Amino acid sequence: MTRILDEVTAANRAYAADFGDKGKLALPPARGFAILTCMDARLDPAKYAGLAEGDAHVIRNAGGRASDDAIRSLVISHKLLGTREWFVIHHTDCGMQLFDGATMATLLETSRATANFDGTTWTNQQAEGGSPEGWHLAWLTFRDLAQSVRDDVVRIKAHPLTPDDVPVHGFIYEVKTGELLPVD
Numbered sequence: 001m002t003r004i005l006d007e008v009t010a011a012n013r014a015y016a017a018d019f020g021d022k023g024k025l026a027l028p029p030a031r032g033f034a035i036l037t038c039m040d041a042r043l044d045p046a047k048y049a050g051l052a053e054g055d056a057h058v059i060r061n062a063g064g065r066a067s068d069d070a071i072r073s074l075v076i077s078h079k080l081l082g083t084r085e086w087f088v089i090h091h092t093d094c095g096m097q098l099f100d101g102a103t104m105a106t107l108l109e110t111s112r113a114t115a116n117f118d119g120t121t122w123t124n125q126q127a128e129g130g131s132p133e134g135w136h137l138a139w140l141t142f143r144d145l146a147q148s149v150r151d152d153v154v155r156i157k158a159h160p161l162t163p164d165d166v167p168v169h170g171f172i173y174e175v176k177t178g179e180l181l182p183v184d
């Protein structure tokens with residue numbers, strides 16, 4: 001057992017002990033919407049958007065980007081589970097603005113170990129155990145935060161599997177205040 005594993009399993013025992021009647025929740029989200037957002041640890045969609053278990057779908061990845069897999073989840077969310085409104089929520093100070101695809105692939109080519117960041121440049125701490133596979137992934141980084149939200153809203157709306165009548169709202173979550181700021 002690692003310390004983290006101990007902490008997670010202990011927290012789960014406490015959660016399950018106080019689970020109440022949540023075992024009776026229906027599978028389709030009760031409030032009929034889905035959020036696509038970043039995996040950043042400072043973001044808690046349940047809190048920033050007021051969700052309880054069973055309320056909404058939350059799809060998370062690095063950046064909250066409209067990747068093919070995020071779109072797969074959104075289409076399932078609507079087509080099979082009835083969500084009628086979608087949100088794309090990126091955030092200030094996102095790590096996806098701190099590198100680009102070539103930087104990531106170059107780092108991984110030399111080493112898979114966690115890299116150092118000095119505020120400007122990423123460097124490997126070791127020079128072994130790399131793989132060229134990083135060159136084959138779309139890392140979906142961005143420079144302009146508001147534009148990244150617009151791009152993803154446009155991509156989702158334009159996707160042939162997106163229904164015409166599902167609104168897609170774009171927002172930026174401000175990590176310094178917790179506010180959701182709309183993106184036109």
Ligand code: ZN
Pocket residue numbers: 038039040062063064091093094095096
């Ligand atoms: Zn982020």
